[in-house]
Amino acid sequence: MSSTGVEIQPASSFDEQDQLLIRRIRQQSQLSPDSSLEERILEKFDHFLAKLESRIETFETYFTQQTGKSSHYHYHFYETLESMKTAFIQNKQRSLSSLGQILDRYYGSLLNDIRETDSGDLHQRIFTGLQFLDEKIDQVEKTFSIPLSPNEHLTGLKGKLYNYEKAVAAGSKRLLHFYELPFQWRENKYIVFGYRFNPSHTSALKSVVQCHNETANIWTHILGSALIAYLMFYHYPSTDVYQHSSFGDKLVTNFFFVASIKCLLSSVVWHTYDCIAKLYLRQRFACIDYTGITVLITASIITTEHIALKEYPATELGFIAFSSIAGVVGVFFTWSEFFDKPESRPVRILFFMSLSALGVAAFCSSIFLRGLTYSLHLYVPLLRSFVWYLTGVQFYGTLVPERWRNDVHVDEHDLCDETILELENSGKLQEYLDKQPAVTAQRKSWLSMWWVDYIFSSHHIWHIFVLLGILGHYSALLEMFSIVN
Numbered sequence: 001m002s003s004t005g006v007e008i009q010p011a012s013s014f015d016e017q018d019q020l021l022i023r024r025i026r027q028q029s030q031l032s033p034d035s036s037l038e039e040r041i042l043e044k045f046d047h048f049l050a051k052l053e054s055r056i057e058t059f060e061t062y063f064t065q066q067t068g069k070s071s072h073y074h075y076h077f078y079e080t081l082e083s084m085k086t087a088f089i090q091n092k093q094r095s096l097s098s099l100g101q102i103l104d105r106y107y108g109s110l111l112n113d114i115r116e117t118d119s120g121d122l123h124q125r126i127f128t129g130l131q132f133l134d135e136k137i138d139q140v141e142k143t144f145s146i147p148l149s150p151n152e153h154l155t156g157l158k159g160k161l162y163n164y165e166k167a168v169a170a171g172s173k174r175l176l177h178f179y180e181l182p183f184q185w186r187e188n189k190y191i192v193f194g195y196r197f198n199p200s201h202t203s204a205l206k207s208v209v210q211c212h213n214e215t216a217n218i219w220t221h222i223l224g225s226a227l228i229a230y231l232m233f234y235h236y237p238s239t240d241v242y243q244h245s246s247f248g249d250k251l252v253t254n255f256f257f258v259a260s261i262k263c264l265l266s267s268v269v270w271h272t273y274d275c276i277a278k279l280y281l282r283q284r285f286a287c288i289d290y291t292g293i294t295v296l297i298t299a300s301i302i303t304t305e306h307i308a309l310k311e312y313p314a315t316e317l318g319f320i321a322f323s324s325i326a327g328v329v330g331v332f333f334t335w336s337e338f339f340d341k342p343e344s345r346p347v348r349i350l351f352f353m354s355l356s357a358l359g360v361a362a363f364c365s366s367i368f369l370r371g372l373t374y375s376l377h378l379y380v381p382l383l384r385s386f387v388w389y390l391t392g393v394q395f396y397g398t399l400v401p402e403r404w405r406n407d408v409h410v411d412e413h414d415l416c417d418e419t420i421l422e423l424e425n426s427g428k429l430q431e432y433l434d435k436q437p438a439v440t441a442q443r444k445s446w447l448s449m450w451w452v453d454y455i456f457s458s459h460h461i462w463h464i465f466v467l468l469g470i471l472g473h474y475s476a477l478l479e480m481f482s483i484v485n
Contacts, residue, residue: 392465
């Protein structure tokens with residue numbers, strides 16, 4: 001039904017632009033059949049339906065303001081979308097066959113015009129139809145004399161998974177390069193080769209024992225967590241410090257061990273599944289990693305607060321309670337969509353460093369209660385841990401050494417939503433999506449740093465320093481307990 005209550009009839013013919021558009025989509029969107037194909041198509045449908053809701057409102061406003069001036073073709077397209085939206089919402093089954101019937105009702109003849117030997121495949125027809133409508137909506141928007149605001153335009157662009165199906169098809173057979181990834185999966189433009197793009201949990205899990213640009217990150221922390229478990233269950237119980245420790249001493253120390261293992265294993269989970277070809281899952285796995293870091297920082301602070309203030313139980317309890325609350329609030333913050341954006345890297349660094357700074361308050365209280373000399377003597381062992389962590393953060397934040405590689409010409413664009421808008425407005429988006437890495441003459445030289453794709457990238461080095469920081473903190477705890485016990 002249209003807004004006037006009249007049911008919109010399917011279009012019987014389509015112009016040349018429609019034919020060209022759907023042929024291009026058909027050529028570039030060959031689906032990779034696997035167990036997750038139906039789920040991927042339903043996920044694409046959900047993205048499309050969300051976009052359809054906002055665009056219909058925009059179209060309605062436009063046609064209301066432009067009465068008598070608008071194209072009959074564009075108005076008919078708007079009414080068709082409105083009728084299809086009603087049909088989609090009323091469709092309670094939410095099955096591929098029912099979605100296919102709705103698409104065939106309005107655009108079946110267009111899909112039939114480009115039918116090839118295998119085009120009767122239901123999955124391909126639904127995906128092609130949804131992609132056609134998605135891009136057709138964008139084309140109609142560009143004809144409006146009242147342009148959308150930049151924020152509205154960005155909202156639409158962010159909802160698109162450019163290169164998605166091509167990445168799934170290629171990722172099932174080989175590793176990808178940076179420009180083959182959909183924008184939402186791009187993190188570090190200086191890491192160019194060796195990307196996975198796995199449609200299922202099983203294929204992502206299998207990649208743990210395969211060679212790619214996350215292998216070093218995964219195994220650094222798998223081995224690191226095993227080392228921390230050894231310290232927790234074997235080394236720590238055998239120390240003199242353990243023998244003279246109270247129940248509270250052992251509790252906070254083992255909490256630190258558990259938090260350390262959780263942090264390292266959370267990182268393993270993230271680097272194993274950052275290739276998962278489901279965006280909402282990828283974002284959740286990233287948040288698991290951030291949560292692990294937050295818990296480790298909180299546990300580290302609590303251990304030092306306990307040692308420094310254990311002779312003042314009320315003060316100690318107040319500090320530990322405040323740090324625990326800050327940690328819980330931090331966990332919620334790290335699960336926000338904004339926190340995971342590539343351009344939010346400085347925010348992540350600032351947040352984790354600010355959380356770490358809570359330990360300074362306990363140090364200041366120790367100075368007030370026990371004096372400067374005693375407090376400095378107590379806290380000096382922690383300097384080793386601070387040096388390791390801060391050095392690692394420098395690598396993480398500056399993307400050194402991969403930013404110095406010269407085996408390929410690195411992309412000049414920044415990873416942000418505005419980049420998509422800029423490329424789209426300049427008409428260079430498709431060219432950028434088809435881009436290939438430009439290899440230089442230095443590619444074969446070790447000094448060109450081609451190896452940063454696989455080993456000793458900034459993130460890999462950061463992992464090493466995080467492990468050193470944990471070991472440094474454990475060593476400091478033993479020395480601090482020796483002083484106070």
